[in-house]
Amino acid sequence: MWEKENTMNREGITTILKGMWIGGTMTVPGVSGGSMAMIMGIYDRLITSVSSFFKHPKESVTFLALFVGGAGLGMILFARLINTLLTGPADIPVRFFFLGAVAGGVPMIYREAGVKRLDAKAFIYPAVGIALVALLALLPQGLFGPQEGAGLLGMLLQLLGGVIIAVGLVLPGISVSQMLYMLGIYEGIMENIGNLNILPLIPLGIGVVGGIFLTTKVLERLMERHPQPTYLIILGFMFGSLPELFPGIPAGGALVFSALTAAAGFAALYAMSRREAAAA
Template identity: 25%
Template sequence: MIMNLIRGFCMALADSVPGVSGGTVAFLLGFYDKFISSIDDLISGNMQKKKEALIFLIKLGIGWVIGFISAVSVLASIFDTKIYEISSLFMGFILFAIPLVIKEEKKSMIFKPSTIVAGIAGVAIVALITYFNPMSGQGTSINLSVLNIGLIIYVFIAAMFAISAMVLPGISGSTLLLIFGLYVPIISAVKSVITFDFAYLPILIVFALGILTGAASVVRIIKWALDKHRPIMIFLIIGMMIGSFYAIIMGPMTLETPKDPLSFETFSILWFVIGGVIIYGLQLLKKFSEKKA
């Protein structure tokens, strides 16, 4: 119970910031396949599998909620002012996570045309979404308290993409929200609701419905792809992780008051190293949990 709470807490910290996804944390902590299988069993398994999956996901979910609320209460207030330090932290997360993913999946690291194309495609997907992001440089002046059909559709689709990324051990859902220009508005909306300001509750319900729809439709595809075409999926994931460097560099341009992209002058080596230390701390936690098991 305690280990699953810690797992969920760590996933939430990753999911709540652009950088490494909760799926990457699950991957590094060694329970990713169980996580995906549990979601799949909850959707389509028999009664016994549904019960086992529900118990596991509830334990994980409690830790996730605690971690997410903790992160949101801090992030909404510092994201604008500390964007370059946070971006440097995210880059540390990703750079130090990639070799660990390669190490864990060395059996799947098969270089052939299909896997190489998958890796290139992973980089291209993230880079192109970032490059053609209509919010970049325009400011994120989206008022989530005033609903219209266009905003509802936009948030719903963004949520579907975000949850798809969150369950993949690659680019995080929060990075995609950053790309779509919705990261700060959604984080601020969640913080408002937590403090009993319900003006943003309707759009958060839309966001939640998008997450549920994305989870139901995407998880089974991901599980099938990992089971049947794991080498291709691993290369795709690593490619998306590499591509997310560009997304993070350009991230400051999606703020309400756009800032210059991350550069050598604004890059923080201290926060970059802290990101690496956190990733290797998660790896040590995985080894500890394996010894306890």
């Protein structure tokens, strides 16, 4: 009993710490919380907890409460630090670190896909994922944002926008903050939240919650029935997110330093993903 209780406590602390890391990195434009969750070996558990929320409420609520609490704490603790780094001289090296970190998770996703040999599918499915990320940039800016006096059509568009945001929250490789910028609603949402003007955001919020349940259900089934294509498309999402993080090629000594930080990010996340895979 004592050993079982200790194991549960360790798992709870680990869940909080992973949530803190994922929540903190989500404040970086271009970094996907889903990608980090997958690299940290917690993604499948998140998907299962959300999709089976009403079937196993006790276990799901406990796990999700620990994770969400950790993620919220991570955002609070790291948001200011990361914002300071990204607006100072360390901007480019920090972006290269996260670029390397995202790339460090790619081998793990490739292993999860179970590719035995390089054939057409190993290239086609990732290309589909990259294309889907690129298509997000073509959506009209501001279309799904809170608009006063827009009536029923405006509410329906916000619901749809919430579902699109939920897809970005659930799928690895898609940065939610970047998606909000691409949809042209980041400033509007932040302004409403800052002014505690929550009413215009309700339809968007309903769309997000509904979209999360819908997306996790679909994704869980795809992972069970078609694991290889699903993971390869997710790999494409991750590849598609890399250009958003790339700050350009620095000059002089900054190039060497940026290369070193990218290598450090890659090594850290690659080692972490290998350890998680071994533990599983």
